[in-house]
Every structure is written in C-alpha cells, then in structure tokens.
Amino acid sequence: MSELELLKKAIACHTAGNLKKAEQIYLQVLDQEPDHPDAIHFMGVLAYNAGNNDAAIAYLKKAIKLMPSNAGCFNNMGNVFQQQEKYQESLKWYEMAVRINPGHKMAHNNIAVAYLNLGNLDKALASVERSLVLDPDCAETYNNRCEIFRSMGDNDNALAAVNKALSLSPDMVSAHWNRALIWLSNGNFQDGWPEYEWRWRRPATQNRAFAYGTAWRGEDVKGKTLFVYEEQGLGDTLQFIRYLPMLRNLGARVVFETGPALTRLVAENPVYDRLLVGLKDVDTRPVDRFDFHVPLLSLPHILKTKIETIPNKIPYLSVDPALCRIWKNRLSKDASFKVGLVWAGRPLHKNDRNRSISLSMFNPLGNIDGASFYSLQKEKHEKWTDMDTSAFFEKDLGPEISDFADTAAIMENLDLIISVDTSVVHLAGALGKPVWTLLPFAPDFRWLLDRDDCPWYPTMRLFRQPSPRAWAPVFEQIVSALEQLVDKKECRLALDLT
Numbered sequence: 001m002s003e004l005e006l007l008k009k010a011i012a013c014h015t016a017g018n019l020k021k022a023e024q025i026y027l028q029v030l031d032q033e034p035d036h037p038d039a040i041h042f043m044g045v046l047a048y049n050a051g052n053n054d055a056a057i058a059y060l061k062k063a064i065k066l067m068p069s070n071a072g073c074f075n076n077m078g079n080v081f082q083q084q085e086k087y088q089e090s091l092k093w094y095e096m097a098v099r100i101n102p103g104h105k106m107a108h109n110n111i112a113v114a115y116l117n118l119g120n121l122d123k124a125l126a127s128v129e130r131s132l133v134l135d136p137d138c139a140e141t142y143n144n145r146c147e148i149f150r151s152m153g154d155n156d157n158a159l160a161a162v163n164k165a166l167s168l169s170p171d172m173v174s175a176h177w178n179r180a181l182i183w184l185s186n187g188n189f190q191d192g193w194p195e196y197e198w199r200w201r202r203p204a205t206q207n208r209a210f211a212y213g214t215a216w217r218g219e220d221v222k223g224k225t226l227f228v229y230e231e232q233g234l235g236d237t238l239q240f241i242r243y244l245p246m247l248r249n250l251g252a253r254v255v256f257e258t259g260p261a262l263t264r265l266v267a268e269n270p271v272y273d274r275l276l277v278g279l280k281d282v283d284t285r286p287v288d289r290f291d292f293h294v295p296l297l298s299l300p301h302i303l304k305t306k307i308e309t310i311p312n313k314i315p316y317l318s319v320d321p322a323l324c325r326i327w328k329n330r331l332s333k334d335a336s337f338k339v340g341l342v343w344a345g346r347p348l349h350k351n352d353r354n355r356s357i358s359l360s361m362f363n364p365l366g367n368i369d370g371a372s373f374y375s376l377q378k379e380k381h382e383k384w385t386d387m388d389t390s391a392f393f394e395k396d397l398g399p400e401i402s403d404f405a406d407t408a409a410i411m412e413n414l415d416l417i418i419s420v421d422t423s424v425v426h427l428a429g430a431l432g433k434p435v436w437t438l439l440p441f442a443p444d445f446r447w448l449l450d451r452d453d454c455p456w457y458p459t460m461r462l463f464r465q466p467s468p469r470a471w472a473p474v475f476e477q478i479v480s481a482l483e484q485l486v487d488k489k490e491c492r493l494a495l496d497l498t
Contacts, residue, residue, distance in 0.1 A: 429457030
C-alpha cells in the first residue's frame, strides 16, 4: 500500500475515534518515510487527542519545522497548550496561525476561547465575530459566542447564540449544557431542570453502572427502596440533600451514598434510612438491593422544583452538640463578633480564577473594632494565600479541621461566615447560619441574577461583583455591612448589662 493510501486509511481511523489503529498506520507511514510531514503532524494531533501533551508538542514542533507555512500545525500546537490551561502560550500559537492564514476560521475561534479564559472579554468577542464572518454556520463558534456573552453578564444574547448553535447542531451537548445554565440562572426552572439532564452526555460526567434497579423518573416509590448518590461537588451534595426527606414523604426507603468528608455530618441527620460511604473509583455497595436509583441533582427536575417550591425549611442539617462544645472551648472567650472566613476554593475548579480571592483583599475588615476573625480555610492554596494568616486571624482553624462535621461545629460558635463560592457557604446555609457569599460577575447558576438574597438559603446574603473581576467595590460593601452588624451586637450587649 502506498504512503498516500496508508495516510488516508489512518486519517479515516483517526476521524472515527480509533486512535490506536490510526497510530499504528501513521507509524507505518513513518517507517517508509521518517520525515513525512503530514504523518508527523497527525501523530501530534493524535497525541493531543489522547492527552499526551509532551508527545504532541514534540511531534508538532517537528511538523512546524518541516511545514513552516502550515497554519494548521500552529493552530494544533495552540490546542495543546489550551488543553493544559496555558492560555497565554496557546494564544501565541493561534495568532501565528492567523498571520500565516488570515482566513483560518478555527484559529480565530480558538483565539476567542483563549481570550475568554484570560478574562479579556472584548477581545474574545471580537475574535469570535471574525470567525463567524469566515464561517457563519459553525455551531461551535455560536456556542463559544454564548459563553462569552454569559461571562459578560448578557444572558439574552447568550441565549440567542446558543439557540442558533442548536439550530445548526441539535444534539450539541455543550450547547444544551450552556442553555440549561442560562435558563436556571434566569430562574426558568421549568425548562432549565430538564435541560440540565444533558450533563450525562458530557465527556466530563461519569455515568454509573447498576446491575439491578431502574433509573427513577418519578414513578410511585411507596414501599420501594430508592438509592440516591452524589455526583458532583461537596457543595452540590450539601445543597440538594434537602430533597431526601421529600422522597421519604413519598413512601420510599432511601439509601443515600456520600463521601468520607461528609459522612460524620450526614450521619447526625436522619434524612435517609441507610447511609453508605462512597469511595472514589470503588463501588462500596455490596449488592444492588434497591428498586430504583437516582443521582442527587436530578431530584429538582423529577420533583418539578420551581423557585416558589424550593424546599427551604432551614436548618435542614444539624451538628452534634458535644462537638459544638469542644470547638467552643477552642475559640476566644471574649464577646467579640466572631467571623469565619474562606477565601479560596479548589484550584482545579474550572472557575477558580474568577471565584477565589487573594487573602490580602480581606485586610480592610481587620480595621473593624469589635470583630475577630477565624480562618475556616482547610487548605492554604499558595496562589491565593498571599499574606501570613497569623497576622490577620484570631486563630487559623484550618489545620485542626478534619471534615465537614468539624466545620459545622465551628460555625455554630460563630456570628457570621463570609466566604467565596465554595461548599462552605452551602454548609452555613444548610445550618441556618448567617452567611455572606462573595460572587463573581458571572456567577454559578444557583445564585440566579440581580438579587442579594438567595431562595435556597434564607440566611444568606449575596455580594456580587459589579463588573468582571471587580472585588474592591464588593469589599467596600462588606466593610460597611459588617460595621453595622458589629455595632448592633455591641448595642445589645450594652443593653444586657444595664
């Protein structure tokens, strides 16, 4: 078989997703001609597809040396760095691609994505518009346009863009996912929750396999056993565990599975009939002794939740009183207004660069007389912890916290929790504690839009950025609001002493 025939066969396998077979044939081509530029280029793309970034870079560098005027090689090199979240580096390669070929529509599209991830929304929008001029019928580009408008806080234009994407590609999973987030953010739960079920088709979503039992879609469960399991982050579990009593009210026997970080806390709350401890990549269920199974975040859809019917009876979680006393003894005995702080979430979270805050941003709070601050930050992420915690906090409790039961017990001894959008705010809200949540300009769907209260948590107050990455105005509001709270407590204490 000739090199050309082999190359065509390899590309066909590659396109079909048979990466192993494609690699074998590409290597056959390279056996015949070690410097075959197209085979080297496509081996780089294949390595990128397989997540082998080092090999991808090596192949693509060689391909670029052999084909310095091939814009596709530069574009694919940008994709490798984009995959590693090295957006500035990816941008450099994409821009080289469009210098070689100004009509390279995907390079313009990729430039838009890079600028979006770098937070330069105006340049992102300009690049996506250039891509649409070159190809006005590209669903992926309209979907990217949607994400840019969402980041700009323009949900109307975002919805129009994603609807256009779906008109061009009706089964585009990422577009359905984006539309779900827009609808839910807008408070359109009727359409949003069903659309949210598209998450199960996303590559990042792990589907669980069950030998027995049926996926629950809302059938009568009276007298039946229903297995409910976690599927996303800890905050999601804390938010949606409120639905378990509703299942029991329907007559179901509820078997609930949660991870080790929440086990001790959940065990204190009889919202289930049986509790299982789930371990990552391990099936801890001895047998499938249930009639139905359902992921936790599908419950709002199945139970037809609207904003008016959110189950918000607070608190719906409680803490072991003995544990609360233990933590009370570890806190200061003075009568100060005690505030717990969290400034950063998981670094691997997709939106971490927008939601986490440098600890030094909280410095103005330290000037408020009568307030003392306690760190509830379990992990000190170097990127965000830019000052000595001992210089600011009455006590850094993070190293002493073993799980969410400890965090909850600490919260019960505090007057207020202030935190970025992490699982901590969900815990505080579930406990009915006063909590102030600091939100980026384009927040997660659950916080809705243009309101400072939260229908999920009656004791929560939302502080929103007025523009992307503008935290300074948020902290001006927080300082003013906290001064008022501290003054109120001092007034109450003074009245009690008279």
